Amino acid sequence: MLRIKKLIVHYGPFMALNKISLEVNVGEVVTLVGPNKAGKTTLLLTLSGIVETTEGRVLFQDADITNLDPYKIVARGLGHVPQGRHIFPTISVFDNLMVGAYIRRKAKGEIEEDLTRIYELFPVLKKRGKQRAGTLSGGEQQMLAIGRALMGRPNLLMLDEPSSGLAPRYIDEIFAAFQELNRRGLTIFIVEQEIQRSLAISHRGYVLRNGRLIKKGPAPALVESREVQELCLG
Amino acid sequence: MNPWIHIPQLLAAGITMGAIYALVALGFVIIVRASQILNFAQGEFVMLGGVVTFFFITGAGLPYPLAALAAVLAVIVIGFLLHLLVVYPLRKASVLILIMATVGASIVISNTSALLFGTLPKALPPFSGDLPLELGGIRIVPQNLWVLGATFLLFFVLYFLSHRTLVGKAMEASSTDPLGADLSGIARNFMVFLAFGVSAGVGAIAGVLVTPIFYTSYNAGTLLGLKGFIAAVVGGWGKNSGAVLGGFVLGVVESTSIAFIPAGYKDAVAFVVLLLILYFRPKGILGSPYIDSRRW
Numbered sequence: 372m373l374r375i376k377k378l379i380v381h382y383g384p385f386m387a388l389n390k391i392s393l394e395v396n397v398g399e400v401v402t403l404v405g406p407n408k409a410g411k412t413t414l415l416l417t418l419s420g421i422v423e424t425t426e427g428r429v430l431f432q433d434a435d436i437t438n439l440d441p442y443k444i445v446a447r448g449l450g451h452v453p454q455g456r457h458i459f460p461t462i463s464v465f466d467n468l469m470v471g472a473y474i475r476r477k478a479k480g481e482i483e484e485d486l487t488r489i490y491e492l493f494p495v496l497k498k499r500g501k502q503r504a505g506t507l508s509g510g511e512q513q514m515l516a517i518g519r520a521l522m523g524r525p526n527l528l529m530l531d532e533p534s535s536g537l538a539p540r541y542i543d544e545i546f547a548a549f550q551e552l553n554r555r556g557l558t559i560f561i562v563e564q565e566i567q568r569s570l571a572i573s574h575r576g577y578v579l580r581n582g583r584l585i586k587k588g589p590a591p592a593l594v595e596s597r598e599v600q601e602l603c604l605g
Numbered sequence: 606m607n608p609w610i611h612i613p614q615l616l617a618a619g620i621t622m623g624a625i626y627a628l629v630a631l632g633f634v635i636i637v638r639a640s641q642i643l644n645f646a647q648g649e650f651v652m653l654g655g656v657v658t659f660f661f662i663t664g665a666g667l668p669y670p671l672a673a674l675a676a677v678l679a680v681i682v683i684g685f686l687l688h689l690l691v692v693y694p695l696r697k698a699s700v701l702i703l704i705m706a707t708v709g710a711s712i713v714i715s716n717t718s719a720l721l722f723g724t725l726p727k728a729l730p731p732f733s734g735d736l737p738l739e740l741g742g743i744r745i746v747p748q749n750l751w752v753l754g755a756t757f758l759l760f761f762v763l764y765f766l767s768h769r770t771l772v773g774k775a776m777e778a779s780s781t782d783p784l785g786a787d788l789s790g791i792a793r794n795f796m797v798f799l800a801f802g803v804s805a806g807v808g809a810i811a812g813v814l815v816t817p818i819f820y821t822s823y824n825a826g827t828l829l830g831l832k833g834f835i836a837a838v839v840g841g842w843g844k845n846s847g848a849v850l851g852g853f854v855l856g857v858v859e860s861t862s863i864a865f866i867p868a869g870y871k872d873a874v875a876f877v878v879l880l881l882i883l884y885f886r887p888k889g890i891l892g893s894p895y896i897d898s899r900r901w
Contacts, residue, residue, distance in 0.1 A: 419788060445790035457785030459778040469771060470778045474790035476771055516785075523790055 372397045372527055372558055373418070373449075378427035380410075380417050380582075387413045389582045390427070395527060400549065400559045402569040402590065405579035406602055411562040412454050414579070415531050419451045420444045432526065446474045450525025454532045454562075456516040460505025464496055467504045467515055471522030481524070489518040492548050510541025517545065527558045534565045546572055570594045578602065608864040613743050615860045621749040621818065623856020624756035625651075628811035629833025630840065630848035631763060632804040637843050638767060639776040639800035640793075641700045646687060646711040648830020649718075650805045653680045654812020655821035656718055659727040669730065677809040683714070684805020688798045696794060711827065719823035729816040752814045759807060760849050766803075767845060776800060780843075828872065835879045841889035850890055854878075 373395040380388040388410045395401045405411050416422040418429055420441040429437045436444050445451075459467050468489065472482045490497040493514040499507060504515055513533060520528060530549075534542045542565070550572050553559055563569035570576050576593040578586035580602060586593070593599050632647045657679050661672035691710045695703055732751050737744040767773040779786040779793045786793055812821065819825075832855065840851025855875055862874045882889060 421784065421787060440792070441787035442790045442792045445788065451788045453784060453788055457782045457788065459774075459781050459785060461781050462774055462777060466774050467778075470774055470786075470791070471789050473771060473775050519785075519789060 372432060373560065374430040375414075375418070376428045376430070378414075378417065378429065379425045380413055380422060381425045382413075387582050388417065391579075391582075391584055393577050393584065393587070395558060395560050397558055398553070398556065399575065400553050400561065400573045402561045402563055402566070402573040402576045403579055404563055404566045404570070404576060404593070404599065404602075407564070409579040410582040411579055412531055413582075415451060415453070415529050415560075415562055418444075418529065419449065442474065445523050445525075448524070448526035450520040450523050450528040452513075452516045452520045452528070452530045452533060454535065456512045458504045458507075458512050458515050458519065460503065462504060463501050464504050464507065464515055465500040467519050468496070468522050471519030474523055482522070485522055485524060489521055492521075492551065493518055493544075510537050510544070513537060513541065513545060514548075517548065521552075525557070527560060528552070529560045529562070531562045532564065533561065534563065534568060542568065566599065567594065611864045612861055613741075615864055616857060617743045617745055617749070619857035619860025620853060621752050621856070622860055623836075623853035624752045625811055625815045625829070625852070626832050626836040626855050627756050627849040627852025628759065628807055628814075629829055630836035630852050631759065631845060632808045632811075633834055633837045634843060634845055634848045635763065635804040635807065636797070636800045637837075638780050640780055640797045642692065642707070642797070643700075643704045643834070644687075644801070644804065645704065645707045645830055645834070646714055646826075647804065647808055647833055648826035648828070649711050649714040650680050650684065650808025650826070651812040651815070651829050651833075652821055652823065652826030653683060653714065653718065654809030655729060655816030655825075656722050656727055656812075656823065657809075658729060658813050658816065659821075660722050662729070673813045676813060677806055680809035680812075681802045681806045684801040684803075684808075685798060687714075687805070688801035692797065692801065693794060711830065715823050715826055722823065724823055726820045726822040727816065728820045729813070731817040746818070748814075748817045752818070755810060755814055756849070756852075759810065760845060763803075763807070764845055772796075772799070832875050835875050838889055839878060839882045841891035844889075844891055847889055847891040854890070 375391055375393050378388055378391040391414060403411055413422055417424055420439050424437050428435055431447060431449055436447060459470065468486060495511055496514060496518055499511065507515060533545055546568055549559055561569045570590040570593055573590040576590045577584055578599055629647055629651055632650060633644065636642055636644045654676055657676035658673050661667045661675050662669060667675060687710055691706050692703060695706055731748040733747045735746055737746050775791045776796045778789065779791055779796045783793060836851035836855045837848045839854055841847025855878060858878055859871055859874045863871060
């Protein structure tokens with residue numbers, strides 16, 4: 372579904388990503404782990420068209436999406452829940468979700484269906500529908516950010532540090548939601564420092580350090596790997 | 606002589622002027638709500654509204670209502686062009702550079718207007734005569750009522766567009782969190798493009814309304830733009846309601862000040878009001894902490 376080929380990204384003279392090649396197949400949950408400043412967020416921002424690629428290609432559903440405008444990438448079905456959530460604090464929870472469906476605003480019937488599914492997944496979003504999104508707790512904001520991305524009906528959902536700064540009960544709830552979404556057929560690509568939790572629900576994983584992929588393999592093998600544990604904890 | 610006896614009449618004049626400031630301020634807010642750009646060419650849209658209407662009547666021989674409509678449409682096109690030729694090419698530059706670019710565009714628009722339409726002041730006839738109405742001892746020309754009515758109508762239309770339509774919410778989202786907007790599939794550049802068109806239209810309507818009262822000329826936009834900006838800051842940056850409230854506060858304070866200080870200092874009063882607000886309530890009368898922390 373997603374194929375990244377020898378991707379190089381620079382921030383000025385600094386090489387943030389060095390010849391990254393990875394794949395995410397239909398129906399998989401894939402986790403990318405790595406320490407701080409490894410380039411994990413840069414990779415996701417590049418895939419979404421926010422950060423420009425220096426070299427390499429990004430193929431999504433067999434189409435080249437390298438350096439396309441972000442809204443065109445979202446329209447092709449690549450959803451992205453960014454680190455720090457980036458919800459819209461001044462408008463209501465419901466409006467945040469509707470803005471998430473902006474690219475397919477004419478499909479009113481589908482939007483209603485998706486809204487119902489998201490409310491089933493995260494009932495608190497329905498309860499707080501009229502509240503300003505900025506007044507939600509951190510965990511609720513993360514649910515809103517996920518819900519907003521789902522309103523775009525993605526085929527592949529990318530999540531950047533979804534557990535970051537959340538209370539354990541919220542982490543349980545959102546990881547259970549990821550499993551449920553995957554069971555319903557959604558392909559998921561997670562970037563995490565919380566390796567145990569994310570690899571536990573993943574099929575495969577990659578390890579990124581200093582902008583290079585240094586290890587890949589089935590998720591259970593990566594969980595066991597002392598190198599991976601030291602890298603992410605240290 | 607007791608200066609207080611003039612207050613009711615000055616208050617009436619101030620309310621009309623305040624409505625014009627409110628319309629200019631609304632123009633600023635429309636663009637700020639869609640981006641982080643402060644468009645200092647906003648006053649030029651007002652100037653163009655009056656000047657181009659004048660040209661369509663005298664130069665092209667169009668009837669007044671048609672000339673006004675054509676002028677508003679022409680200024681909307683100019684707003685779109687301002688975005689396409691100045692703002693869009695600089696979309697990756699810092700907000701400060703974009704603001705400076707709009708200052709440059711303002712000078713270009715003003716001088717082009719002088720070149721094309723001349724430097725002499727231009728007046729338009731009032732919409733419905735100039736016989737003043739007497740209301741409790743205050744004389745009000747009918748054009749003032751047109752200005753007030755149009756201001757409130759535009760305020761409600763813009764409120765509806767901003768808060769009750771998905772495009773309005775997407776515009777706000779583009780400004781409050783550009784990354785979140787990009788990842789929600791919003792074409793942010795298109796939102797800013799739309800905002801420049803709407804903002805130019807509001808400015809032009811203000812120009813058509815005010816020219817029968819105060820005349821206009823190629824250089825009228827700069828001061829109006831600054832006053833509109835002050836009104837938007839005074840009322841609460843980034844809010845439609847703040848822009849309208851700020852406009853009226855500024856208009857009334859400025860106008861009533863004439864009773865106590867020489868009229869020549871009237872323009873300085875607006876800047877004193879700005880300084881006082883910035884010292885004592887920087888987020889403005891209705892300012893929201895969200896807007897303060899996120900946008901600037």
